[in-house]
Every structure is written in structure tokens, then in C-alpha cells.
Amino acid sequence: MSHTHEAPKARTPRLLAAVLIPAAVATLVAMIVLWPGHVKATPAPATGERALGTVTAIAGSTATVRVTDGPGQGTETTVDVPAGPGAPELSSGDDVVLLYAPDAVPGGHPYTVVDHQRAGPTIWLALAAVLAVLAFGRRLGLTSLAGLAVSFAILLLFVVPAILDGENPLLVAVVGSAAIMFAVLYLTHGFSAHTSVAVAGTLASLVLTGLLGAGFIAALHLTGVAGDDDAFLAATRGNIDMRGLLLAGIVIGALGVLDDVTVTQAAAVAELAPATTDGLYRAASRIGRAHVASAVNTLVLAYAGASLPLILLLATDGRPAGQVLTGELLAQEVLRSAVGTIGLVASVPITTALAVAVARNRSAGPRSSRRGPLPRHSRT
Structure with missing residues (x-):
């Protein structure tokens, strides 16, 4: 009886598992292979x-x-x-x-x-932020803080030491971002089809962001050495690929906004699915367009805020505007914002399509043969 519906019902979740499980295994293996040894610190001059x-x-x-x-x-x-x-x-x-x-x-x-x-005020500030998250988020707040701890652990114990050890920065950033994505999303939102959709959408968008970044870094002939910090790092750590480091920063920076958009889209489709059968993709896309409009502004303002001293310096530059806008300093900021925006926009249709496929395959199960609307307790 239910055998005729079982295959379509399970097809998309099985397809997601067929993609995500090998990706998770590959991420783990890559982390083990790339795991840095002891990285020697650059000795500081004996000034006191x-x-x-x-x-x-x-x-x-x-x-x-x-x-x-x-x-x-x-x-x-x-x-x-x-x-x-x-x-x-x-x-x-x-x-x-x-x-x-x-x-x-x-x-x-x-x-x-x-x-x-500043140790005392810093500790109190961090404690206030933790208490605010726990007071409002409760259990989800606790899991989000655990996810934040995992993110910092991966960045500080794997990404930064591996890059300093001379590994390819882009490869390290992709592996580290994938590890953060798997750990944080499943830890925060639990193991479910909707979380898997968000993970798949984030992974696809990260790959697209990395490819676009690599292509435009080559097209713009960027060296990755634009400021004093870049020059000092290149001089003291000659084994670091500075162009790869620029691209790694783009990938890691995009991850923080991508997971927010993909989780929201997967959740939106899950909420709309019980009441909407026809036009589900269009309805969810309208939500996605509203969300991505604010997220793009968030992404660009985050980059602008971090680079505000640079923007002020360029604003007082006496050179013609064309020269300022095409110089490497500003070109790097434009690259970060533009590539991150394209990856962010692409994440909406990718995640929405995956979430709709999961929702439709679920509706093809045995319960869809009942007449009348689904009871409220059966909504997922």
C-alpha cells in the first residue's frame, strides 16, 4: 500500500545524504592531512x-x-x-x-x-553578551554559543596555524569553513532535513564564492599585498601565498552571512509547505528576496565598517577618482563586497529549490493520500 509512495518520499533526503556525507568525510580527512605541526612564532625584537x-x-x-x-x-x-x-x-x-x-x-x-x-572590562563585556544570548535564546542560545566556540576553535587551532605553516590558504579556508558549517549548523539547529538543506545550500554557495573570487583576483591582477600589514606579513612569512590569503578571507567572511540566509530559507519553506502546494518556490523566493536585500546591506556595511580608516584615507587622496577606485587597496574591498554579494544572492534560489524538493517529496508520502488539510500536529 505505502510502497508506491516510499521511493519519492525518501529520494531527496537520500540524495542530500549522498552528497553531504561524503563532503563531511572529505572535510574531516582534509583537516587531518592539512593539520599544522608546531608553527614557530616570529621572534619579537628585544626591546624590553x-x-x-x-x-x-x-x-x-x-x-x-x-x-x-x-x-x-x-x-x-x-x-x-x-x-x-x-x-x-x-x-x-x-x-x-x-x-x-x-x-x-x-x-x-x-x-x-x-x-x-583591558582584561577586566573585556571579560565583563563578553559575559554580558553571553547572558543576553542565553536570556533570549535559552536552549538555542546555548547551542549557538557552543557553535561560536567551535568556530573560534577551528579558526585558531586549524585555519590560522595551517596558513602560517605554508599550506594553500584557499584550500585551508574552504576546509575550515566546511568544518565550521557542518559543526555549527547541526549543533545549533539539530539533525533534520531542513538543516541538511541549509548545509547543502551553504556549501554550494561557498564553492561558487571561491570560484568567483579566484577568477576575479586573476582578472584584476591583484597581488594580495595592498597595505602595511600585508607587506609586513609577506616580508616576515615568505611562505604564505598572499593572493590565496585574500581569497581565503573572502570565503570565511561570506560564511557568516550565508548560513543565516540558508537556514532562514529552509525554515521558510518548511513553514509554507503545509499550506502551499502550488507556487511554493515563488512564495519562498519572495521571502528570500526580502531577506537577501537586507543581508547584502549587512555584508557591505560590515566590510565598510572594518575598512573605515581606509575609506577616510582614500576620501582625502588628491589623485583623480578613477585612479583611487582602481588602486589595489580599494579594489580588494570592492572584490570582497561584490563576490560575497553574488554568493549571497545565489544561495537563495539554490537553498529554496532544495527545500522545495524536500517538501514536495514529503507531501508525496502516505499521509498525502488523505482528504482534507493536514492536521496541525503533523506539520514538520
Whole structure:
């Protein structure tokens, strides 16, 4: 009786499993193969020892600091008040970071204030964010925080060390992004057909983003070395492919927005499916267009916000606008925004089509032979 419906009902989930299971296995194997060994840190120049202190008084251009940790702990010392662009502003009671270099300037002060201590406020800020997520999200908030921890672990333990170890940055970024995607989406949203649809849509969009990025990096003749940080990294870590590093940043940056869009689309189709049989794809696509319109703005503003000092610098550049817009510094930002946007837009029809196929195959099961609407408790 139900045998005539079983094949179409299970076809799409089995197809998803046939794609995602090998992809997950390949991701795991690639992580094992690419897993970095011990990465040697670049030795810092011997400029002095680090110490901690508290400002007890300020008099003109000097300040009195009580050393609380490091060389000279428990003593008081006089330091010059920092001056110049970006110098820390001191007030009595500030906890500061000191550099102890008694022989740096003959006859000068042995300690120099280099920064403020921020451990306490940073911990309280992070704790407030965690409590806000848990208070509103409850169980889902807890799983989302666990997913965030997994993301940071993969980035810090695999992606960054593997790139520093000389592996291909694009390959490392794709493998790391895939690992984050599998772990975070299933951990946050559970093992279901809708989560698998979101995973498949995200994976397809990531591949498209990587291919577009590689093609346009070559077409624009970008070197990946556009600013001082890039130049310093290229000089000190000559084994890193800077063009590949640029592309890796595009792929990882796109992942954060892609999983949001694909999960939303899969959930939208699941909600619409019980009440909509004809025109399901069109109805879900209308939701996707509204979501992607705001997501594109989010993506571009995120890149613009991170590059705001660069944008201000270019705005005051005296060169003609055409030269500024086609220079490598701005071309990299345009590339990130444009390729990320195309991948984001493509994720909507891809994920929607997969979700609709799953919904229609489910409706072809034995319960679809009943007359009348589906009961509310049978909706998935």
C-alpha cells in the first residue's frame, strides 16, 4: 500500500545524504592531512620586559606609577606621559601596561607606558553578551554559543596555524569553513532535513564564492599585498601565498552571512509547505528576496565598517577618482563586497529549490493520500 509512495518520499533526503556525507568525510580527512605541526612564532625584537602598573599621580608631562607585576613589582617609578597620535591617555587610578627597558635611553626613565590594561572590562563585556544570548535564546542560545566556540576553535587551532605553516590558504579556508558549517549548523539547529538543506545550500554557495573570487583576483591582477600589514606579513612569512590569503578571507567572511540566509530559507519553506502546494518556490523566493536585500546591506556595511580608516584615507587622496577606485587597496574591498554579494544572492534560489524538493517529496508520502488539510500536529 505505502510502497508506491516510499521511493519519492525518501529520494531527496537520500540524495542530500549522498552528497553531504561524503563532503563531511572529505572535510574531516582534509583537516587531518592539512593539520599544522608546531608553527614557530616570529621572534619579537628585544626591546624590553613587560610589566603591569597603576597610575597614582600625574604632574605635567610625567606620571607616577606603582608597579604591580613584572620587573620592579611593589615599587613606584616615574614615567613620561605618552604623547602623539594613538598614545594612551592617562588618569590617576588607571591600570596600565609598561615596558621595562632601563638601557633604552641613557639617563631616561626605565619604564614606558605602552597601553591600558583591558582584561577586566573585556571579560565583563563578553559575559554580558553571553547572558543576553542565553536570556533570549535559552536552549538555542546555548547551542549557538557552543557553535561560536567551535568556530573560534577551528579558526585558531586549524585555519590560522595551517596558513602560517605554508599550506594553500584557499584550500585551508574552504576546509575550515566546511568544518565550521557542518559543526555549527547541526549543533545549533539539530539533525533534520531542513538543516541538511541549509548545509547543502551553504556549501554550494561557498564553492561558487571561491570560484568567483579566484577568477576575479586573476582578472584584476591583484597581488594580495595592498597595505602595511600585508607587506609586513609577506616580508616576515615568505611562505604564505598572499593572493590565496585574500581569497581565503573572502570565503570565511561570506560564511557568516550565508548560513543565516540558508537556514532562514529552509525554515521558510518548511513553514509554507503545509499550506502551499502550488507556487511554493515563488512564495519562498519572495521571502528570500526580502531577506537577501537586507543581508547584502549587512555584508557591505560590515566590510565598510572594518575598512573605515581606509575609506577616510582614500576620501582625502588628491589623485583623480578613477585612479583611487582602481588602486589595489580599494579594489580588494570592492572584490570582497561584490563576490560575497553574488554568493549571497545565489544561495537563495539554490537553498529554496532544495527545500522545495524536500517538501514536495514529503507531501508525496502516505499521509498525502488523505482528504482534507493536514492536521496541525503533523506539520514538520
